[in-house]
Amino acid sequence: MQSYNLNETHIVTPDEEIALSTHQLQVFYGSNHSMTDASLSFPRFQITALIGASGSGKSTYLRSLNRMNDRIATVKGEIMYRHTDINSRKVNVFEVRKHIGMVFQKPNPFAKSIYDNITFALKAAGLTNKKVLDDRVESSLKEAALWDEVKDDLHKSALSLSGGQQQRLCIARAIAMQPDILLLDEPASALDPISTAKLEMTLKNLTEKYTIIIVTHNMQQASRISTYTAFFHLGHVIEYDKTETIFQTPQIQATRDYVTGHFG
């Protein structure tokens, strides 16, 4: 692999309302440094894509944003959300995750009915009114574009759905909590092209209400759906700018090689 100067970076700060930002975020697995000084700001109600090769640290970075790495890694630096550093030990992580939801690479519905998948966390959060729960199930399934396919068998096991449907159920489950921000970790990697197209449509529509940060290894996907894109390489953020800039006139050699496919 060609070696690049990892200190040569081009990172912009979007001139818009910022939903979430990190300052010099570092991640260590044991004594291994797997993420160095990532400082990024994510604009509100937009889709931001994180791209890069496997092992570039993009997933590690994403998972740090709602403290999913707490048990397996040490995360240093600041994560600012609503003027609060949510990476501080004093912060209530359960509360953080209610506002910053996450959807994973492999669909992971609970071994429960479709209805219970969505209501389980709502009930735990104290929502008990049947009518409100029903409404929340319907609206989140509609937002995730799954309602028409499952409305007649909400009490069927979620595990009987197809892979694409399961992933949209996971999105519905996350947005039923009415978060501010949705983190998606390669949500389409286990799906076929038709399901992927449906999922991308769904995501675009969701920007009306949510800020979305998505990790993807699929550059076409990034260019189709995101307004901003960050390129990660070997645990460093190399370039961050508007998506068209990243794909058409990248400033850094490593980014140029990656988006044109001359990489590695």
Add this chain to the structure above:
Amino acid sequence: MDEIQKKLVSPSKASHEDILGRIISYTCIAAIIILVVSILYFITSRGIATFTNDHVNLWRFLSGTDWNPGSLDAKGNPQVGALPMIVTSFSVTVLAALVATPFAIAVALFMTDIAPKTGARFLQPVIELLVGIPSVVYGFIGLTVIVPAIRQLFGGTGSGILAGTIVLFVMVLPTITSLSVDALKAVPGYFRSASLALGATRFQTIYKVLLRAAMPRLLTAIIFGMARAFGEALAVQMVIGNAALMPHNLITPTSTLTSQLTTNIGNTIMGTLPNNALWSLALILLLMSLVFNLLIRFIGKRGTINS
């Protein structure tokens, strides 16, 4: 600070729940640790009383052949020679393992390499069931079938090491078999195919490749069987004869550590020498089970297949 900001930095129902969960599971684990420590402590403190309170010489205890804790010998020392029980316990354990091992490994090979379908459909459930048969049932069959048969063939009472060995052989057979099956199944399939592809016969493959690769885990299986045999109480107690005498051959009545304990602990008074001497036998049992445990760990650590 708006409301959401406040919520972000203050504890919620979820954080209380999490503390509760930790308290519950930590308490359970603490209870188990306390339990293990107190078993070790109580049995040890009782077991050493023979030596600390009654001043019995440890060597004499381990090497003496006369067991009659209630009375003194010609020199005025208490008759607490545990050697007959120790010898008998080890004899039945080793003999049972020796007899059971070839059968167990043959059955395991049959189930994994010779006829896996018949093995899975028929032998597997039967072996599982046999592991679950209560030891008193084995003892009862030993008492009603094996002891009379030995009496017919060799004379005498029929009780003794031979009867104990046969009963224990049948008891440890399923244990060793099912662990051996696991051991053989853990050998990667490409070991077999590589050997067969080189033109080796099935037996050459089994003998030179499979058994060697699985050897550490097979040894562990045998030690597990021996640990079970060594600690087995009632089945052996029913067929061994329960006379605390040095065994002279395989068919005279004798006594194991466990059978001596079960027969007599209820008939002695707590704190007296006869009682303390029995607790010392229990301590030997405890120490031996620790030794078996260490052996299994030691072999297990050295014997992981690098693949």
Add this chain to the structure above:
Amino acid sequence: MTPHQTDRVATQIINLLVAVVVLILLFLLGDIIISGLPHISWHFLTSPSSSFSAGGGIRDQLFNSLYLLVLTLVISFPLALGAAIYLSEYAGNNWFTGLIRTAIEVLSSLPSVVVGLFGYLLFVISFHLGFSILSGAIALTFFNLPLLVRSIEGSLHAVPDSQREAGIALGLSNWRTIRGIILPAALPGILTGIILSAGRVFGEAAALIYTAGQSAPIVDYTNWNPVDSNSFLNPMRPAETLAVHIWKVNTEGVTPDAVSISAGASAVLIIVILIFNFGARAIGNHLYKNMTGGK
């Protein structure tokens, strides 16, 4: 001999050894069932035992075994569950966890007679509980705990980590995730483990001789007050179980029909354990099918 002849001979030897084992198994099961079944009758199951005359039944022993089993599970299941949750969900990969695992292994390798004697020393004598169902249940708990902990931990471990992530990513506490998501998903495995351990507990005798005792006092099966001394539910009374009964009638040799009683009781023991084994499989499969929506 050529390698091929050796191969043939060796295979024949293995087949022969297997045949011998199969014969032993058939003989064992056949002996228990054939010599036991004729003695099982309604009268045998429902009349009290008698020490010195023939014709006694096993009513009280059978009930004691079941009652003891239930009490043991009531005590050991929550403890084992909590410990298994600790090991599979909270324990770090460090020396302390290693120590706990060693402790549990040591406990599981102790001979049951040693566990029984410890129960005798601590509960029967030091705590003055006497020979009682409670002492027996506690001793059996010690005996049962390590196995149950290991099987529950295995079932929890088999639930993919993605389920845990799904739960906490929704802002659920770890505890709520474990209780509401991981435990239900692990339930088939946990139940199978409990039922299999129940089979072991049901047949155990060595740990009970000096804890639950060797006598079965006549109790009143209509007295539902567990603190009454003659109530069948009183946990402070001595209680000889079926397995202990088989041992006792054979070693004391005062009961004239000891052999037929033991044969019948052994068959009952084996049948109950068979039911447990098949039940465990059936329930495990059924729950698994239900949960995955028949897929």
